[in-house]
Amino acid sequence: MTGRKWGLLGCGVVLAGPFALLVARLTGLDAGTPLAVPMVLFPYSAVLGVLVLGVLLAVPVLRSWWAIAVTAALVVTQAALLIPRFVPDSRSVPAGSAELRVATLNADAGRADPRALVALARSERIDVLAVEQLPPGGVTALEKAGLGALLPYHELHPEYDSSIYSRIPLTHSGPLAAGTAWPQVTAEVTVGGHTVRLVAVHTYYPLGDAKRWTRDMTALTSVARGSGPDTVFLGDFNASLDHAPMRALLAAGLTDTHAELGHGWARTWPAGNALVPPLVQLDHVLHGSGLAAVSVGERTVPGTDHRAVVAVLALLP
Structure with a gap:
């Protein structure tokens, strides 16, 4: 086999993984399957x-136009799926809108x-x-450490496996009635005349049981559909924006704060390792x-393998 053929074969082998992930991303094959684990990449x-x-x-000996065309098609399709999350939404926030400052951390x-x-x-x-x-x-x-003095209300x-601390009085608080592996915690706060429903999320993890994780995400999607516009889901979803179950949850009427702002x-994970920097986002504010x-x-909060996510949300009139 010539050097050219070996080089093209090597490129094909390298692209096998990206092609497989693209197919899974386009078809939703990661839901409930082991493909959910590599999909974060x-x-x-x-x-x-x-x-x-x-x-x-760049390499003349590898300049095969059919290989270039196929690879370019792959890159263009990947870019079409990824670019929207880097473009901030154009929606403006009216001056004087009430704000809710939230944070989530897997401890x-x-x-x-x-x-x-x-x-x-x-x-x-x-x-x-x-x-x-x-x-x-x-x-x-x-x-x-004094958290009760800052955030005296809590569930x-x-x-x-999930809890809520608040500076604002909580109402209608307790375990969420949903078919998740362990109950999620929910509560409501009143801000600027709006009653905001909160759901502190910690789903099962796909590496342990992809089907169980998918059922958790599906249950949260059902909750989101009936939660109304003044809703915040925040926590460790064990999911990225490329997972089909996460996209279904967003389609139920939620917006990812990071993607919204570009x-x-x-x-956010893994954190706290001097050799491996955080690689993927599992923690979200929706x-x-x-x-x-x-x-x-x-x-960064020392001691934990997750980074905290801090978001400021405005209540729209």
């Missing part, structure tokens, strides 16, 4: 496609530094904080049409 597969296309164009079974989390809540002037994987010991540690369910490649994003960002 879809943006990286797009970068790989661009690199291979560049090699085919990694209580390993998150409680003083750092309290400092984050204070510096960001958080109104509502959703915490996942917070065991009873973590609840006690946060109380000792704490360490046995269910922050298309946020990364909201209904009655709200609009003002700002969003990720914050």
Whole structure:
């Protein structure tokens, strides 16, 4: 086999993964299947496609026009799927709109530094904080660190794996009636004359059981359909924007805050590893049409393998 054929074969082998992920992305084959795990790497597969296309164009011996055409088609399709999340929505927020400042953090079974989390809540002037994987010991540690003085209202369910702290009084709070692996926690707050429904999310994980994770996402989608425009789902979804179940949840009337503001490649996991930087976004703030994003960002809290997501949402008249 000639060097040209070996080179083209190598390019084909490299592109096999991106092609497989593209097919799964277009068809939704990741829902309930092991493809849900590598689907978080879809943006990286797009970068790989661009690199291979560049090699085919730059190296004369590999300049096969059919290979270039096929690779270009792959890259264009990937770009069409990814570019919208990098383009901010044009919707404007009326001056003087009431705002709700929210944050979410997976505390990694209580390993998150409680003083750092309290400092984050204070510096960001958080109104509502959703915490996942917070065991009873973590609840006690946060109380000792002073979180109760900042966010005195709470719906704490360490046995269910998600909890809500709030500066604003909570109403209609408790476990969410949905068929998830463990109950999600829900509550309502009143801001600027709006009653906002909150759902603190922690789904099952696809690496453990992709079908169970898909059922969790489907259950949340059913809840979202009946939640109205003043709704915020925030937490660890164990899903990226490329997962079919996440896209179904968004289609039920929710907007991803990062994508809305054009922050298309946020990364929240894994955190806290000196050798491996955060690679994928599993933690999200989603909201209904009655709200609009003002700002969003990720914050590092020592001790946990997730980054916190902090968002400011405006209530629309």
